[in-house]
Amino acid sequence: MDYDFLRIEKEWQEAWNKDSKYKVDEVEGKPKFYVLDMFPYPSGAGLHVGHPLGYIASDVVARYKRHKGFNVLHPMGFDSFGLPAEQYAIQTGQHPAVTTEANTDRYRDQMQKIGFSFDWSREVMTSDPSYYKWTQWIFGRLFESWFDRDAGKAKPLNELIKAFDANGNFSVNPACDDNWWEGLDMELFPHFGSHFAGTFTATDWGSFNDAQKNAILMQFRLAYLADSEVNWCPELGTVLANDEVKDGLSERGGHPVEKKKMRQWMMRITAYAERLISGLDDLNWTDSIKEAQKNWVGRSEGAIVRFKTSFGKDVEVFTTRPDTIYGVSFMVLAPEHELVGALTSDENRSAVDEYIAAAKRKSERERQGEKEVTGVALGGSVLHPLTGAEIPVYIAEYVLAGYGTGAIMAVPAGDERDWKFAKHFGLDIPAIFEGVDTDEEVCVDDKAKLIASADLNGLTKKEAIPAAIEILETCGQGEKRVNYRLRDAVFSRQRYWGEPFPICYVDDIPQLIEDELISLPSVDAYLPTKDGEPPLARAAKDDWPVFKGDRMETNTMPGWAGSSWYFLRYMDPHNTESFCDRSKSDYWGQVDLYVGGAEHTTGHLLYSRFWTKFLCDLGFIGFDEPFKTMINQGMILGRSSFVYRVQGTSQFVTYEKRKEHKTQRLHVDINLVENDKLDIEGFKAWREEYADAEFILGDDGTFTCGHEVEKMSKSKYNVQTPDELVEKYGADTLRCYEMFLGPLTQSKPWDTQGISGVHNFLRKTARLVSASEEKEARVEELRIVHKTIDKVSSDLERHAFNTVVSAMMIAVNELGGLKEPCSKAALKDLVILLSPYAPHLAEELWNVLGGEEFVIEAVWPKANSQYLVSEKVIYPVSFNGKVRFKLTLPADMPADEVEKIAREDENTLKQMDGREIRKVIVVLGRIINIVG
RNA sequence: GCCCGGAUGGUGGAAUUGGUAGACACGUCAGACUUAAAAUCUGAUGACCUCACGGUCGUGCGGGUUCAAGUCCCGCUCCGGGUACCA
Structure with a gap:
């Protein structure tokens, strides 16, 4: 029989489709299994062979589980909002929805040819209004919720309002920023004065007008408005990501970029910091991903310590080593710290300004990578909270504004970086550890006993930390604090191709528009306005499908909004009443197996977990972790082919002889190469400049190409799309081959050999x-x-x-x-x-x-x-671990008999050559080892 | 810098709990079939020494534990990914 894969694959795909073989519904009593894939963004280039790798693995599992009697949910859809379509729209004027549709058609077609067992009737697309209506709805729930720290969960906002009505903010503990009241526009609260420290009574609350109440509630919502610093590029009229900025200029176009405070929607993911860590315990994920998430959340226990200044304001620092407080000899602030100006003396001002300007020009990355010790003294000082000593203040790049309080107390005796800083600037290194000459080396021994530390003398780190905190709390100069590195997520984008917010403004107060779809209005161009307003600001009142209040919100949501909950929509994709009926999510439950790349570790995976926990808190779903088991597939790299051109000629030399000439290595399209042999005629036809090429062939009369493993990219001519392979070998071959390449989790070169x-x-x-x-x-x-x-x-x-x-x-x-x-x-x-x-x-x-x-x-x-059982076992007989011969013995022979036979075998006698056998180890069914 | 991975023949990889290193496949070589080619089939294929029998070495490097180490421990090197000097 000839293996006519083209006919076979076409026929059976049609047969399965005809009977809707992959369509699933909830079946009471049948065990379910939910296999989920990475949500693809449909780019214009189509799928390359790296994409299907994970999809094939998950499809294998889905099919296997069906054979095992499970009701398998295996859906696919598209994360179809995104920048490339918008970029294309800017260039061509074509609506991104049009491009997106063409791209999704191509993706769907490619995937269908590979024979995936997706239930396509459940396909979702984040840019489809029937989908993003519910993304908007979830945003609405976040807007209308707060996080109760005492209960450790989110609750509807009206419960917070009730609490304020009853007791002001004395009996509730909502998640919010430290010193949340500093986020208020104090002009709204003229009667509070400068001493307002964030407490108000029920009477106060009752006296507030709507604007005041709203301003306060905004500090506690899970989706809230706040001023946030962004990379603003006036020329492009848009905000840039950190890696789009190089040396203070935009990567695209090279325009200047400035830090700018902008009013942005934020997501209070920090409220979930603790649960995002503890929730990892029950997940079947690799330790490295769990570790990365833990590090990203960055929980550290320590203390806040306040240092007094001469001008009344304290400088707060966060430290994990309050035990070393008597070793503080200087303080370092982030260059951006708000008190830098006040602490700078006149004679130091120009040096300080210069340092700040230099730090500003550097990207966050560059600042982190800097190995050299740099910094500058401000000239001012603060007072040590316990000794009252004057502590000089510096600024340095290594202190980040965004972490902790943006200020550290430096203890050179016990911290490597502080020690280097002290050495570099010739600062005091107070000795606070018994028996360690910290002038010579930094002390990192946790067991070292403290000296010169008043009441802490003689204690080790573990004993001294609580003692130090107690001392600080007693004198009111500090308190225990758990600090997280995690920051709230910016949720506004100044883009067109994203979900519009269901928000309008009345007297600048944001109002949630409930129960109405706010679809994208049409605009005349997909660019920001001249004043730097987002593209949606181009829409006139009539262009909006719904227009309420004075003005509509013109930002759109980020890419991760739609992808944070898609796995829920698959369970109930066509529901017009709800994002997902509770009975459906109860049936399908968590994703049993998620196959995705590790590149989403700190983005998508964290946000999905956050939204899942939130929806669970409010009772919309019954589980608070989305993905029970996860496998991270490795990257597929390209295998590039090269030809060698003799310099200055149109002669090409085969790989073996390339060293005999002075050559130039050029990428050649991998489609012209098979098993490293070049298709010479194809090569000549490939490009006009090669039409007259001459070839120095190998001794066998063929032309061999060189090769190298690189990232797959168009410019390297090494992109392999699945389509050609499906055509040439069939989908089944492609599927088997991608699996056969090696362990799924490992990165590997793509090589069709x-x-x-x-x-x-x-x-x-x-x-x-x-x-x-x-x-x-x-x-x-x-x-x-x-x-x-x-x-x-x-x-x-x-x-x-x-x-x-x-x-x-x-x-x-x-x-x-x-x-x-x-x-x-x-x-x-x-x-x-x-x-x-x-x-x-x-x-x-x-x-x-x-x-x-x-x-x-x-x-x-x-x-x-x-x-499965065999009657005989072939025992390798080794001498001191080296296998010398084999013995075939009955499988059920007891160990002592095996040993006896091995000892007496003539091969053994020969191997021992008269030496004495010291010991014989018999591992039944495995091996015999003779020691002599 | 820090964190997490990884390193096994010419190539991709196998070895699941410490128990025959190199399964399976590619490539290469030889042979069969054929007028020839393709396709197919058979055999060889880690390196070195040896006509052969057989032996020596061998899982990035250096040590160690063990009857036995690719696998465990200590110290390095190189490569890949992540990143935030995290106080």
Whole structure:
């Protein structure tokens, strides 16, 4: 039988579609399994072979779980809001929705050709109004909620208002910024004065007008407005991400970028900091991802310490080592710290200003990477809270404004960086550790006992920390504090192609527009306005589908808004009454297996967890972690091919002889190369300049290309799309090959050299089946098949996708090596094993073997242990660990008998050569080791 | 700088709990079939020494534990990813 994969794949895809084989519904009583893939952004370039890697793995699992009797939810959709479509719209004027649709069509088509078992009836698209209506709705819930620190969960805002009505803010503990009242516009509260410290009574609250109440409530909402510093590029009229800024200029166009405070929507993810850490415990994720998330949240325990100044304002520092407070000899502020100006003396001012300006020009990254010790003294000083000593104040890049309080107390004796700083500037290093000469080296020993530290003398770090905090609390100069690195997330974007906010303003007070879809208004251009307003500001009142209040919010939501909850929408994609009916989310529950890249560790995965926890707190769903088990697939790198041109000529020299000439290495399109041999005619036709190329061939008359593993990119001509491979070898081959390449989690080069081996395996399988006969299965066939069932099943359970393919290859080789043709009965089980990997061929072969219905619905075979045990064991006999010969013995022979036979074997006598056997180790069924 | 991965033949990789290192596949070489080619099939293929039998070395490097180490421990090197000098 010829393996006509094109016909087979087309036919069976049509057959499955006709019967809607992959459409699922909730079935009470049937166990569910939810397999989710990374949400793709449909770019104009289409899928390349790296994309399907994870999709194939998840599809294999989905199919396997169906065979095992699970009701499998395996959906696909598109994260279709995004910058490239907007960029294209700016250039061409074409509405991004048009581009997006064309791109999603291409993606869908490509995926369908690979034969994924997605339930396409559940497809969602974040840019579809019927989807983003619910993204807006979730935003609305966040806007109308606060986080109760005492209860550790989010609650509706009206509960907070009730509490304010009853007791002011004395009996509630809502999550908010430190010194939240500093975020208020004090002009709104003329009667508060400068001593207002954030407490108000029920009477106060009752006396507030709407604007005042709103301003206060804004400090506690989970979605709130605040001034946030951004990279503003006036020329582009837009805000840039950190990595879009290089040396203070925009990467695109090289325009100046300035720091600017802008009123932005924010998400209070910090309220969930603790739960984002503790929730990791129950997840089946790799330790490295959990670690990265923990580090990102960055919990550290320590204390706030206040240092007095001469002008009445304290400088607060956060420290994890309050025990070393008597070792403080100077203080360092971030260059951006608000008190820098007040602490700077006149004679130091110009040096300070210069340092600040230099720091400002550097990106955050550059500042972090700086190894040199830099800083400058302000001239001013603060008072030590316990000793009253004058502490000089510096600014330095290594102190970041965004972490802690943006100020540190420096203890050079006990901190590496502070020590280097002190040495560099010749500052005091007070000795505070017993027996350590901290003038010579910094002390990092946690067991070191404190000296010269008053009441803390003789204590170790562990004992002294609580003691120090107590001292500070007693004198009112500080208190215990848990600090997080995590910052609230900016949720506004000055873009067109994103979700509009369901917000309008009345007298500058934001109002939530409930129960109405705010779809994107049409605009005349997708650029910011001349005044730097976002593109939506171009829409006139009539352009808006809904226009309320004085003006509409003109920012849009960021890319992660829609992708933070898509896994929920898949459960109930067409619901017009709710984002997802509770009965559906109760049935499908958490995602049982998520296959995605590690690049989303600190973005998408954190935001999804945040939204899931929030929706759970309000009772909209019944679980508070989205992804129970996660596998992170590795990157697929490209394998570039090169030709060598003799310099200054149009002569090209084959790889082996390239050193005989002075050559230039040029990328050549990998489509013109097979097994490193160049298609010379194709090469000549590739580009006009090569039409007259001459070739210095190898001794075998062929032209060999060089190669290198690089990132896949258009400019390197090494992009491999799945389409060509599907056409050339078939989807089943592509699927098997991507799995066969190696462990899913590892990055690896894409190299089509090995694909023929996998294709061959499928062809051999087809041949084996077509040669099979209707007869009873023989024991030797059953041994092979059942061994394979056992191996494939256990490998799939531990997600070892690559070794499954090897195991099936071995089975086919062994069955093919038998003297007689195989029985159809034995092959049927094998074809079921094959079906998750090569569903089309499996379906075809199942049909040939006379299988009932569809193979994709067949019950997964069970390995019969009767065929797994063998009567004999081949023992390798080693001497001092080196294998010398083999002994075939009955499998049930007891250890002492095995040892006896091994001792007496003539090979043993020969190996020992008269020496005495000191010891014999027998591991039953495994190995014999003789020590002598 | 810090954190997390990784390093096994010419290549991708296998070795699941410390127990025969190199499964499976590619590539290469040789052979069969063929007028020839393609396709297919068979065999060889870690390095070195040896006609052979056989032996020595061998999982990035240096040590260690063990009857036995790719696997465990200590110290390095190089590569990849993440990143925030996190006080």
